[in-house]
Amino acid sequence: xxxxxxxxxxxxxxxxxxxxxxxxxxxxxxxxxxxxxxxxxxxxxxxxxxxxxxxxxxxxxxxxxxxxxxxxxxxxxxxxxxxxxxxxxxxxxxxxxxxxxxxxxxxx
Amino acid sequence: xxxxxxxxxxxxxxxxxxxxxxxxxxxxxxxxxxxxxxxxxxxxxxxxxxxxxxxxxxxxxxxxxxxxxxxxxxxxxxxxxxxxxxxxxxxxxxxxxxxxxxxxxxxxxxxxxxxx
Numbered sequence: 380x381x382x383x384x385x386x387x388x389x390x391x392x393x394x395x396x397x398x399x400x401x402x403x404x405x406x407x408x409x410x411x412x413x414x415x416x417x418x419x420x421x422x423x424x425x426x427x428x429x430x431x432x433x434x435x436x437x438x439x440x441x442x443x444x445x446x447x448x449x450x451x452x453x454x455x456x457x458x459x460x461x462x463x464x465x466x467x468x469x470x471x472x473x474x475x476x477x478x479x480x481x482x483x484x485x486x487x
Numbered sequence: 488x489x490x491x492x493x494x495x496x497x498x499x500x501x502x503x504x505x506x507x508x509x510x511x512x513x514x515x516x517x518x519x520x521x522x523x524x525x526x527x528x529x530x531x532x533x534x535x536x537x538x539x540x541x542x543x544x545x546x547x548x549x550x551x552x553x554x555x556x557x558x559x560x561x562x563x564x565x566x567x568x569x570x571x572x573x574x575x576x577x578x579x580x581x582x583x584x585x586x587x588x589x590x591x592x593x594x595x596x597x598x599x600x601x602x603x
Binding site for chain 1: 531532533534545546547548549581585586587588589590591593594595596
C-alpha cells in the first residue's frame, strides 16, 4: 500500500497568516491522482484540490495545491477563522486508495 | 445538484452483517466511481471500495473478503455489505462519488456502531 505521511500534525496560526501543509508518499504517484480535502467537525470531507493542483468548484483561490512524484503541498493564504479544520491528502491512483493521517489547522 | 444520502442500520451486533445503501439524486452513474469510505470515531479516513460506472468493483484488501458493493439497475443507489463485523468496524460510513482525481461529492455520513 502507498503510505501518505502528512506534516505537520498540527498548525496553530493567526488569521491572515499563511499555511503550508505537506503530504509525502511512500512511492511515486501520478499528480492527477492526488486530492486534498477539508473536514470540519461533524461534517463530511469536502474536496478542495483534485489532480494535485486543480481547485474544486466553489473553492476560494486562497487554497492552492502543488507538487509531484512523492511530495505534494496544500497552501492556504490569508487564513480565515472558517479554515479551522482537519486537512487530508488522498491518493486514488494505486489500489488500495489511501489517505494521509491528517493535519489539524487551528486558528488562534 | 448531485446529492448522496446514506441509510441503513445504525447498530449491528458482533459477527453479524452491516448493510448500508447510498441514494443518488440528480446524477448519472456514467464516468464515475461510487465509493464507500469510513472513519472510526476520532480517527482518519479509510477507503473501503468502489463500484465503477462499468459495474466492476474494487475493494480494500484490509477487509479480507468481508466486503461487497453492488448497485441497482436503475443506477439510483448502491449498497455496502460488510460481514462478520467486530467493534473495530464501528465508524461513520460515507458514500462518495469520485473520478481518478478526487472524490467531489460526499454523503453526510452515517454512524454504525457494532455492539451487543
